[in-house]
Amino acid sequence: MSAAVVNPAGRAARFYEAPIGKKAVMAITGIMLVGYVLAHMLGNLQIYSSNRDQINTYAAFLHNPASAGLLWGARTVLLLAVILHITAAVQLFFQNRAARPIGYVKKDDVPASYAARTMVWSGPIVAAFVIFHVLHLTVGAVMTTRDVGGNPITPDVRYNVISGFQNYGVSAFYIFAMILLCMHLYHGIWSMCQSLGISHPRYTRGLKKASAVLAILIAIGNCSIPIAVMAGWLTD
Amino acid sequence: MRITLHIWRQRNASDKGRMVRYELPNVSEHMSFLEMLDVLNEELITKGEDPVAFDHDCREGICGMCGCMVNGVAHGPLPETTLCQLHMRHFKDGDELYLEPWRAKAFPVVKDLVVDRTAFDRIIAAGGFISVATGSAPDGNAVLVPKDNAERSMDAAACIGCGACVAMCPNASASLFVSAKIAHLGLLPQGQPERERRVTAMVAQANQEIFGSCTNMGECEAVCPKGIKLENIALMNRHFLGANWAGREGVEAD
Amino acid sequence: MELDSKCPTGPIETRWERHRFNLKLVNPANKRKYTVIVVGTGLAGGSTAATLGELGYNVECFCFQDSPRRAHSIAAQGGINAAKNYHNDGDSVYRLFYDTVKGGDFRARESNVYRLAAISLDIIDQCVAQGVPFAREYSGYLDNRSFGGAQVSRTFYARGQTGQQLLLGAYQALERQIGTGMVKMHPRSEMLDLIVIDGRARGIVTRDLLTGKVESHIADAVVLGTGGYGNVFYLSTNAKGCNATAIWRAHKRGALFANPCFTQIHPTCIPVSGEYQSKLTLMSESLRNDGRIWVPLKKGDKRKASEIPEAERDYFLERKYPSFGNLVPRDVASRNAKAVCDEGRGVGETGLAVYLDLRDSIARLGKNVIKERYGNLIDMYNRITGEDPYQAPMRIFPASHYTMGGLWVDYNLMSNIPGLYVIGEANFSDHGANRLGASALMQGLADGYFVLPNTIGDYLASNKFPKVEASNPAARQAEQEVAAITQRLLGAKGTRSVDACHRELGKLLWEDCGMGRTAQGLKHALSQIPEMRERFWKDVKVLGTGEELNQSLEKAGRVADFFELAELMCLDALERNESCGGHFREEYQTPEGEAARDDEHYSYAAAWEFRGVGNAPVLHKEPLTFDYVHPSQRSYK
């Protein structure tokens, strides 16, 4: 006897309807975003290179018109990932709220870390920051940016970053967002493993630690740049 | 010792309900928590007031009938302990305790501290079983079960269906409860034939009952009186993902 | 009234098989046309309802808890017997049969017990297939242990939660049938009366515990699996909700109540700590394997246990029963503990406890071994008393635990009311005057999975069932009677809470009809109970209404029935001028203080017929014959 035939679209719908399905979507998109954040950070750290042109060369390489398709492909995938991640997060948020319409007079959150409890707030703030960040450095709509040789394909990243961070407000927002990102990932990376069913009593503790360490490293790496700029260690 | 209680009083499902304050001046430290409530009720009856309704039966931590929030923690402050097994010696003279019923859309309040947990039964009915008609089983030793699997299965099977996990979860998720059954049966060879069908059906039912989703906070694990582990939720997720992507259910036959 | 046990004759090994062959079958296509009511979702009721659903019957199932999974069977710790002989230690169906008849002190039917022993094999297979996570050896094979003094290892277990796991197996099978629509479940519904039409059981009256709605449910047969009545003593190891109401109201409609005085007292429970005590917690008997039981030699010795030197301790079981020592059967251990307390040598604040001391075993085996063996029990003790058994001895005291008596049933598990079946602890059938450890779970599941689903078909196939409406006059009358009881309880508007009345009854019964009984004590109780009962009806205070969740009202109805049942227990105990199993009449003991049976006069099951509250019930005797296991006197010297 064969069970009722489910077509692929029906299967996907059924999968997504289940909270575990939505969580899996969040986890997969989460991995992509974490991967991007990591790569992005490693790229940014080139600003410390003794070769002052290093980071601009890297930017020019990324913006190479020959591989514009690749760049836009990556941007599309990332954008899709962000949209899926946020959609699922918002849907679950409302679903979870509906699951407890009447709250407690007194409630104690025994073991849940602050990071875990604030995922729905750390996420959107990070997203808002990302928009600002893109407007600032990619679009150049926040403050004046400069290109190497007046060619938009070769932005003067070094100048843009350093001049931007010399503005204390921009730096503060950046650091604040990075702390929130750190919190989001502090819980998120481990949570992602759990959502995808990766768990073993022997490794779970290590996994939790590793996830925390990775989150903190990302924050330190990224925050180091505005700090270095403000401290005057990094000048144009 | 003297204990002040603030108890959620609600006459029935349609009543709005409110917290009411009671003083118990002479609580013995040897009493169990429910015995303290018994004493309160005896006093209320003497005074002609409606006694506090609370669910309980075995009073030894196994039937899963008892439970309420004590100062915001399901089953009170002692780990791996049901409310009926909690004794007053764990409180101090002068303590103020807030008692509230489990709160979840899927667990509507019936009266005072009593809630309706039949949603759990419907989740089990959706797939929390092994379909074996009486009399059709082979000899008990025909299927060997590695000791480690039997132990892990038993760890999960210890769930008493009390609902504390739902009550404590910030999302009112039933994941710990559902995963305990998925793990209990899914870790045994006998449970394999229905594994995919079971996890799909139970997860769908839990969703339909309007339980929330798991965000891996671990609050359920912290209050579970039977020490059911978060690891079971990962196992459930694994089985669910496997069933939905690798599973052959619904694949068109050639 | 003629009591026909319908037991088959001939070689005992094939009695059940031959009997089963002679039972009529219901055509599979017709099964769904029959409705069967199952009251109770414990091991007995749950397994029956699930199996009847599988077979295709239309089943209506009831329990008073919020979920069928919470029946009291969930609390059983120790294990379940089965004569699998997996250990090649000489066990067999015959040996289990033999041990059970002997353990029951020759007051059970041989035919029933043999069937139980034979079916024990199938139970384990069924439960394993359902996914009950029994303990395993490293090889993956099922593990066994020896339990309750048995000389073979035939007890299957799932940690200290065997009852829970077996019940979850039955519950899951039941939920599966609920899911398919074969069984309709009515949780939080209490059966308050039996509907008898034309001499046959045709339905029940229930009260919805949430709305108070009183309703009739009509069926072609009614099965009661409503558990035991140990709570008649108020303090017992049973769950708070355990009650006799279902069987008692059936009794009042004509079902005979058999051997009500056969109750079992468990020796190792955590003692009472104060007046507010609501229940007693059982600790596994296995503790007696390594724990030594003692009290001080001197009366009223209030020193701490550690300050009492060895020479001033009385290891009374070891002293009196040198060969069995601390491992004497439950009734012997219980009685002796009570005796030393009565002498004023009991320990603890109340003086109602004896020590169970692990000190010597810890010294001999090391703390780790003891922890491994009894860790969870020791934790439980510590949790309840706040004391540490590794440092000071535990205090234990006997408590009411199990009731062998119950509604009389024949070999088909049918009571004397046609169409009324009684299974599990609610019936009287298989344990005689005393139940062996790990045999109650076995009986509940044997009845529910394997016996009743076969025998009920014969009744359904052999009879015609004229259509009955819920508006039938018999049903209407039963509903009115139920409503009248509710009104009477609410209307008393007295001064005492239900618990206070129940506690008073429990104390009296424990004193006069507990571990040791005398004609004088029983007569005393018989003179007190009617007065107490009257006071209860006059002076009970039940607040609220009948149209809502009203836990005091629920309790009140159950206690009202206990007041009537208590009287019958005492009468039965007084009538039985012998000691056997759990029924110890102090006048009838051997010179060594053992129970002295009187087979010549009392080798029967006493089945009582109800004749109205306050009227003397009528005794019917079902004689017992023993073709295989010949009655002998127990001796544990």
Ligand SMILES: Cc1cc2nc3c(=O)[nH]c(=O)nc-3n(C[C@H](O)[C@H](O)[C@H](O)COP(=O)(O)OP(=O)(O)OC[C@H]3O[C@@H](n4cnc5c(N)ncnc54)[C@H](O)[C@@H]3O)c2cc1C
């Ligand atoms: C602490 C403890 C430990 C034990 N350990 C063991 C052990 O190790 N091994 C062993 O073999 N036995 C043990 N026993 C005995 C055994 O557990 C019971 O005898 C057995 O479980 C009874 O099962 P049952 O199905 O007959 O009844 P129960 O499990 O008591 O079920 C009764 C059912 O009837 C329902 N019910 C009752 N009255 C009504 C009513 N008026 N209306 C509607 N529904 C009603 C209840 O809701 C419940 O579902 C133990 C008992 C106790 C107390």
Ligand code: HEM
């Ligand atoms: C509007 C933006 C965002 C919102 C609302 C959001 C919200 C959430 C929420 C609610 C969760 C679930 C938490 C849990 O399971 O405990 C989550 C998980 C996660 N988020 Fe975000 N997030 C956002 C942006 C991001 C960004 C920018 C990244 C990466 C850089 C990210 C990475 C992750 C990861 C890795 C997880 C774990 C996935 C899982 O639990 O399966 N999120 N997010």
Ligand code: SF4
């Ligand atoms: S998982 Fe734990 S908290 Fe949740 S129902 Fe089961 S026993 Fe209760």
Ligand code: FES
């Ligand atoms: S009353 Fe049974 S678990 Fe608390």
